Amino acid sequence: MAADAATGASAHAKINLALHVVGKRADGYHLLDSLVAFADVGDRLTLTPADADALHLSGPFGPGLEGHDNIVARALALARRVAAARGHTIGPLSIELEKNLPVASGIGGGSADAAAVLRALMPGLPRAAQDDLVAAALGLGADVPMCLDGRALVARGIGEMLSPLPQFPALPMVLANPGVAISTPAIFKALPTACNGPLPEGPVQGFDTVGSVVSYLRLCRNDLAAPAISVEPVIGACLKALQAAGAARSAMSGSGATCYGVFEDASQAQCAAGAIAAANPGWWVRATVARPTHDRSAA
Ligand SMILES: C[C@](O)(CO)[C@H](O)COP(=O)(O)OP(=O)(O)OC[C@H]1O[C@@H](n2ccc(N)nc2=O)[C@H](O)[C@@H]1O
Numbered sequence: 069m070a071a072d073a074a075t076g077a078s079a080h081a082k083i084n085l086a087l088h089v090v091g092k093r094a095d096g097y098h099l100l101d102s103l104v105a106f107a108d109v110g111d112r113l114t115l116t117p118a119d120a121d122a123l124h125l126s127g128p129f130g131p132g133l134e135g136h137d138n139i140v141a142r143a144l145a146l147a148r149r150v151a152a153a154r155g156h157t158i159g160p161l162s163i164e165l166e167k168n169l170p171v172a173s174g175i176g177g178g179s180a181d182a183a184a185v186l187r188a189l190m191p192g193l194p195r196a197a198q199d200d201l202v203a204a205a206l207g208l209g210a211d212v213p214m215c216l217d218g219r220a221l222v223a224r225g226i227g228e229m230l231s232p233l234p235q236f237p238a239l240p241m242v243l244a245n246p247g248v249a250i251s252t253p254a255i256f257k258a259l260p261t262a263c264n265g266p267l268p269e270g271p272v273q274g275f276d277t278v279g280s281v282v283s284y285l286r287l288c289r290n291d292l293a294a295p296a297i298s299v300e301p302v303i304g305a306c307l308k309a310l311q312a313a314g315a316a317r318s319a320m321s322g323s324g325a326t327c328y329g330v331f332e333d334a335s336q337a338q339c340a341a342g343a344i345a346a347a348n349p350g351w352w353v354r355a356t357v358a359r360p361t362h363d364r365s366a367a
């Protein structure tokens with residue numbers, strides 16, 4: 069980033085369109101097979117050089133994070149350590165975090181914020197330090213590497229083995245969160261078995277239409293949904309609301325509680341979001357679009 073100017077960075081919501089839990093490591097972390105996309109809703113960060121480090125929280129969910137250890141500060145500390153090891157100094161920064169995504173909601177808000185900090189700092193670092201930072205990102209959380217990539221992808225391992233899809237359509241979606249915070253470790257713990265089937269084989273070139281994504285997702289699962297619904301039954305109501313509003317496919321993201329519905333077009337998604345929000349005051353409901361990847365080989 070420039071020495072004196074503010075740098076903005078977007079932290080897009082991460083959506084696990086499918087999440088298959090396929091094993092467990094000796095350290096307790098679970099092995100995943102997950103189709104992930106990123107929505108055009110998210111948090112917004114602004115990094116400004118300052119006399120001392122500071123974190124300012126704003127946005128609808130900012131107050132809920134006051135007084136807590138913030139992953140944004142941990143990401144900055146990590147970047148500083150990695151840069152210092154390559155002889156580079158990152159000076160004091162004032163960071164404003166506009167927190168638009170609900171906290172502990174399965175859409176990777178904290179991970180996306182951490183990735184946004186790393187992304188904003190990278191251009192000012194030597195190439196070797198940038199590579200080190202990409203490798204170190206997993207230490208901040210299993211979802212951070214995929215958020216740093218930011219493209220539609222398949223994630224394997226504990227979330228660090230990433231295969232970006234060569235093409236992916238702009239996917240009209242509704243995100244609905246019934247207002248309950250979910251602890252990710254608690255849901256993994258409640259999973260009856262870690263050995264479930266992998267993702268079905270998908271097209272090598274990715275997906276070119278909304279219909280092809282929906283057909284594929286109908287063969288998929290989120291293995292964390294049943295344990296999450298047993299802890300918070302309102303997640304089941306959220307899935308039903310998306311189906312009743314006409315979603316071609318609906319499922320829970322991550323460890324919940326946010327659920328997504330895929331719609332044929334953006335105007336249907338807008339109408340559905342309006343209807344779900346009106347019937348469920350207190351829920352967080354957004355019409356959005358999963359960000360597309362254009363087929364590079366077709367260019
Ligand atoms: C559910 C997902 O959101 C799917 O993308 C992620 O797997 C969770 O990613 P995350 O929140 O960044 O996870 P971390 O902060 O690294 O881990 C929180 C806790 O979740 C559990 N955890 C997380 C990731 C993983 N692959 N297996 C796990 O068992 C572990 O108990 C871990 O201590």
Ligand SMILES: Nc1ncnc2c1ncn2[C@@H]1O[C@H](COP(=O)(O)OP(=O)(O)OP(=O)(O)O)[C@@H](O)[C@H]1O
Nearest residue numbers: 138139171172173174175176177178179181211322
């Ligand atoms: N910047 C941040 N944004 C959100 N949560 C944060 C942040 N910093 C620290 N946290 C803490 O991290 C925990 C997980 O929050 P987060 O919103 O990232 O969960 P999530 O959406 O379920 O993530 P995932 O989908 O990666 O499991 C919360 O308990 C919260 O207090």
